[in-house]
Amino acid sequence: MRLRPNVRITGAERHQLAQLVADRYQAGEPIRTLALSLGRSYGFVHQLLEEAGVELRHRGGDNRKNVTTEPAASTGAEQ
Template sequence: MTEQKRTTLTGRDRVVKARRLRRKYESGATIRSLAAEAGLSYGLTRVLLLEAKTKLRERGGRLRRAGA
């Protein structure tokens, strides 16, 4: 099993990453897809989006029919 070295995302790098994630999220990408693409956890990706003042979408998914 190989270990990945974790790096801390701080300062300007963090701000730039958050802005890039925001742009992609606002273009329709999901938090999960952004996290996978960036190699980040879902939680950190969500935090970065919030730091970038991103208005998060409500949870989506398939709509269920009444009585189904």
């Protein structure tokens, strides 16, 4: 779905677009990808998501290292 550039979207049309964008975002699509597919800016899509009440994901995903709580297995070569 590509929107006409420089056209203000208001009322019911904006509400429908916000719901569509929210559904796609919650399905895992990034904001930048949504913006490209709509032909709109990142900020426009971000604003639509806020209007739709969507909880935004943090940037970059999970950055924690894979930490194990178990001690390393013994090799039997210990003295």
